[in-house]
Amino acid sequence: MSFNQLQQARAIALPSREAMLRRDPSVHQFWHTHKALFSDAWNEWQQTEQDNLLTLDSSLLDKRLRDAVTQAWQDPSKDVAVKELLQEVAPGVFELQFFDPERLADLREYLERVWDAQIPLRPPYGIVLNRRGAMLDSRSEGYLAAPNFQAFYREMLNTYMRPIARMLFPEIMGYDTQTFGFSIHYQPNTDSSIRPHTDASAVTLNINLNLPDEAFTGSAVDFFDLASGQKHSLTFKPGTAMIHRGNVVHAAQPITSGERTNFVLWLYGDRGQIPPQDAKRTDIDASERWTTPTAALDSFAPF
Ligand SMILES: O=C(O)CCC(=O)C(=O)O
Numbered sequence: 001m002s003f004n005q006l007q008q009a010r011a012i013a014l015p016s017r018e019a020m021l022r023r024d025p026s027v028h029q030f031w032h033t034h035k036a037l038f039s040d041a042w043n044e045w046q047q048t049e050q051d052n053l054l055t056l057d058s059s060l061l062d063k064r065l066r067d068a069v070t071q072a073w074q075d076p077s078k079d080v081a082v083k084e085l086l087q088e089v090a091p092g093v094f095e096l097q098f099f100d101p102e103r104l105a106d107l108r109e110y111l112e113r114v115w116d117a118q119i120p121l122r123p124p125y126g127i128v129l130n131r132r133g134a135m136l137d138s139r140s141e142g143y144l145a146a147p148n149f150q151a152f153y154r155e156m157l158n159t160y161m162r163p164i165a166r167m168l169f170p171e172i173m174g175y176d177t178q179t180f181g182f183s184i185h186y187q188p189n190t191d192s193s194i195r196p197h198t199d200a201s202a203v204t205l206n207i208n209l210n211l212p213d214e215a216f217t218g219s220a221v222d223f224f225d226l227a228s229g230q231k232h233s234l235t236f237k238p239g240t241a242m243i244h245r246g247n248v249v250h251a252a253q254p255i256t257s258g259e260r261t262n263f264v265l266w267l268y269g270d271r272g273q274i275p276p277q278d279a280k281r282t283d284i285d286a287s288e289r290w291t292t293p294t295a296a297l298d299s300f301a302p303f
């Protein structure tokens, strides 16, 4: 690797927002053409910045969660301690404290340095084009390819999300081999809300990254319970996460002041498969939950 990939990458202008929203073929071509360059640039960025960058690891997570999860990996029969940290806040929607709010400043500082890197990043244009968001998974064009971040991202999915999801939603077992993720950022005048939709995932973990002093108003997430016809509006607190099946209809209300930053992580099966509607929801043995699939990652990306 020669040490000028970073400068080269910085000199390349992103396609226009309009072209990205239109999903113009030239946009796909753009990311394809520069794939290796951008990946090398993130490597180089990490090396250049290594004295400034915080190590991303599980010390950023809530201690009770980290301890309970560590224990469950050692002895799956003790995973009730993890379950006790999950609260059902709407039908099929569970809340947990994921990050330690006191450590979020470090993670956010890392992400600020990512923006300052000026390497082209592809914003998530699944539902809307969220300007200050990034694709996180290596299957995605223009993803955040810094090796340290990638190791942390994989740890969040493999060590934490998948076994917890299997505990709550046993029918996802086997429909959880593949990963997907992006970050989103809301502020009142640009990207402020998301209309009702379902996710193309088997399960979604949506984690808030707001610092304790970063208050916002509005921006509740509405979950629609089709069985009862009721709507449950839930507001994120710093470092909390909500986990739900992808097929739960949800929407984000407009943010009226402040900002909100979240990581949205998805699991689904090979080639994007999700469990059939009538999938049996019978519990699986704890020892099966605390495992990591060995299937190769495919390249299917829903958006
Ligand atoms: O506003 C949120 O946190 C929900 C985002 C969401 O539903 C999505 O990105 O699919």
Ligand SMILES: [Fe+2]
Residues within 6 Å of the ligand: 197, 198, 199, 250
């Ligand atoms: Fe969603």
